[in-house]
Amino acid sequence: MSLQFNNEQMTEFKRLVVRYPEGKQKSALLPVLHLAQDSFGGWLPTEAMDYVAGLLSIEPIEVYEVATFYSMYNLKPVGKFVFEVCQTGPCMISGSDNIIAYIQNQLGIQPGETTKDGVFTLKLVECLGACGYAPMMQVGKIYREHLTKEKVDAIIEEYRMQVVAQN
Amino acid sequence: MGVKLLLEKANVPGIRTYDVYRREGGYVTAEKALKEMTIEAIVEEVKKSGLRGRGGAGFPAGMKWSFIAKPEGVPRHLVCNADESEPGTFKDRYLMEFLPHLLIEGLLISSFALGSNDTYIYIRGEYAWVATILEEAIEEATKNGFLGNNILGTGFDCRIHVHRGAGAYICGEETALIESLEGKRGNPRIKPPFPAIQGVWMRPTVVNNVETLAAIVPIIKMGGEEYAKIGIGRSTGTKLISACGNINKPGVYEIDMTISVEDFIYSDEYCGGIANGKKLKACIPGGSSVPILPANLLLKTAKGETRYMNYESLSDGGFATGSMMGSGGFIVLDEDQCIVKNTLTLARFYRHESCGQCSPCREGTGWMEKIIQKIELGKGEISDIDLLWDIQRKIEGNTICPLGDAAAWPVAAAIRHFRDEFEWHINNRELSQTSNFGLQHYADPIHVPA
Numbered sequence A: 001m002s003l004q005f006n007n008e009q010m011t012e013f014k015r016l017v018v019r020y021p022e023g024k025q026k027s028a029l030l031p032v033l034h035l036a037q038d039s040f041g042g043w044l045p046t047e048a049m050d051y052v053a054g055l056l057s058i059e060p061i062e063v064y065e066v067a068t069f070y071s072m073y074n075l076k077p078v079g080k081f082v083f084e085v086c087q088t089g090p091c092m093i094s095g096s097d098n099i100i101a102y103i104q105n106q107l108g109i110q111p112g113e114t115t116k117d118g119v120f121t122l123k124l125v126e127c128l129g130a131c132g133y134a135p136m137m138q139v140g141k142i143y144r145e146h147l148t149k150e151k152v153d154a155i156i157e158e159y160r161m162q163v164v165a166q167n
Numbered sequence B: 001m002g003v004k005l006l007l008e009k010a011n012v013p014g015i016r017t018y019d020v021y022r023r024e025g026g027y028v029t030a031e032k033a034l035k036e037m038t039i040e041a042i043v044e045e046v047k048k049s050g051l052r053g054r055g056g057a058g059f060p061a062g063m064k065w066s067f068i069a070k071p072e073g074v075p076r077h078l079v080c081n082a083d084e085s086e087p088g089t090f091k092d093r094y095l096m097e098f099l100p101h102l103l104i105e106g107l108l109i110s111s112f113a114l115g116s117n118d119t120y121i122y123i124r125g126e127y128a129w130v131a132t133i134l135e136e137a138i139e140e141a142t143k144n145g146f147l148g149n150n151i152l153g154t155g156f157d158c159r160i161h162v163h164r165g166a167g168a169y170i171c172g173e174e175t176a177l178i179e180s181l182e183g184k185r186g187n188p189r190i191k192p193p194f195p196a197i198q199g200v201w202m203r204p205t206v207v208n209n210v211e212t213l214a215a216i217v218p219i220i221k222m223g224g225e226e227y228a229k230i231g232i233g234r235s236t237g238t239k240l241i242s243a244c245g246n247i248n249k250p251g252v253y254e255i256d257m258t259i260s261v262e263d264f265i266y267s268d269e270y271c272g273g274i275a276n277g278k279k280l281k282a283c284i285p286g287g288s289s290v291p292i293l294p295a296n297l298l299l300k301t302a303k304g305e306t307r308y309m310n311y312e313s314l315s316d317g318g319f320a321t322g323s324m325m326g327s328g329g330f331i332v333l334d335e336d337q338c339i340v341k342n343t344l345t346l347a348r349f350y351r352h353e354s355c356g357q358c359s360p361c362r363e364g365t366g367w368m369e370k371i372i373q374k375i376e377l378g379k380g381e382i383s384d385i386d387l388l389w390d391i392q393r394k395i396e397g398n399t400i401c402p403l404g405d406a407a408a409w410p411v412a413a414a415i416r417h418f419r420d421e422f423e424w425h426i427n428n429r430e431l432s433q434t435s436n437f438g439l440q441h442y443a444d445p446i447h448v449p450a
């Protein structure tokens, strides 16, 4: 067993679990899966799901069926930065098609793919509750709104710089 | 300027913090409720206010509260629905992001009235930073004695917990939300039992929308009767509208429900008119699930009367010529928008979000998407339109939860009002790939001379 929460993550885990009544610790599953995904490289390998099942004293299958139901859990490895671009009606009528095509072109990938260097993944998603600030995308925990081609270029550059700085 | 009960202080610098919120009169209403009012009196004020649930269904909040079962020794729970995933809707986000303490004050009063010692905010997972804002506000309120044990010396204990969802529109449906809160897939439950009897962990539960619960603060502050004087008919108080699409000023607006749709779209106080000097073609006035209306039916009812931004007026004419207030997600389409394409994105949305429990919804949403896609790509047949109509009719009313209806209505309304645009797509296979049907006879009768 190599995947494990470190001390800080364990503290957060405990903080999440005590929110629910005694004996109902399974209720913490969604928040704990978020924590696991954030802690283990942005996705949930089976090993991570089994680990979470153990922590919550539930069956692994109970974790799998939840992890596969919700769109925010990644069941396959993703790039360092995931561009989740909204494609639903309000964004579409505000020009999301052009933005999606532009991002595809700039990154050289199709929706669902990751760039060869492992830095970017492009995902098309449904309404993120930012329809008035369209076109938009979610990257990690933040929203990038009012997207234009120039803004997309600047954002890609910003994340590339982050990668360079970390290496 | 209309009356502002919720967003009045939204622009005060620092209002997100406890100190500023308190200085501006925050938590005074909670003090009044907890120290001077009985539980019955609070519920009575909410009933008198006529407040209708702001999550979409418009069910009277006071009545819902009075249904909660109170079996001896069983804890009860209030759950705040902050799942906000109906396309076009982003008002709860605004409220939570800018006025977190207003929501917490509303939750405290409501928890007191319902006897909920552990109250949950179920927030959509993508609003991660909003969840953080709420957690910080909860911590501040706890430090200042407005949450925790023995609040204000009244003996009432209340903790508020933030629970992040993980991306599933269906979890906005209250029984799916409860399942999700229990750590399961968001599969709606068959009712009865209703949540008020057996909700989360089989305990009596009330689920209310963010805006509904925030509105409890002005209601208790001014009294239910005063609140009910604002607005008109059974549309009492103020309503948050999130406006988006092809308008000059997208954003979240608080309206008292006496304003006309025309004023809402064209006045500078609100949407500021159609963007880029274009003309209004259509509008989905209450979130993606409600029927789309062409401009002529949007601004005036079928009887030729002015249409207003309230529950009754927006639904005037039923589904034949009217729509619904829904969640307040106001989506405006200009003359360049293609109704087929717009309907396709919504059909895809509902197919993606169907939980899959009922075959009419699971299969029907898939078929609707495929057929509309075919038409959009210039490969449709005229018979496809009737097929679509048939499928949506077979979904409506035949499913466990209202998502099935929510998926059927947008398709039905698009065909009902824009059938000739669908036909044009089918009859002009190549042309439809490079140009749009345009405005035709749907034009706004007020701003575009015939």
Ligand SMILES: Cc1cc2nc3c(=O)[nH]c(=O)nc-3n(C[C@H](O)[C@H](O)[C@H](O)COP(=O)(O)O)c2cc1C
Binding pocket: B052, B053, B054, B055, B056, B057, B058, B059, B061, B081, B082, B083, B084, B085, B086, B169, B170, B171, B172, B173, B174, B175, B207, B208, B209, B210, B212, B213, B401, B402, B403, B406
């Ligand atoms: C598919 C579906 C999605 C829903 N999404 C939401 C939502 O995101 N937020 C919300 O408050 N209510 C939503 N509702 C309505 C809830 O089921 C419930 O009626 C509401 O939370 C009750 O609160 P209210 O009475 O204060 O409006 C949804 C309903 C359905 C059928």
Ligand code: SF4
Binding pocket: B170, B187, B188, B353, B354, B355, B356, B357, B358, B359, B361, B362, B399, B400, B401, B402, B403, B404
């Ligand atoms: S109507 Fe659709 S979303 Fe609702 S329970 Fe049935 S399959 Fe699930």
Ligand code: FES
Binding pocket: A086, A087, A088, A089, A090, A091, A092, A126, A127, A128, A129, A130, A131, A132, A134, A136, B087, B088, B089
């Ligand atoms: S449609 Fe894109 S954020 Fe709502």
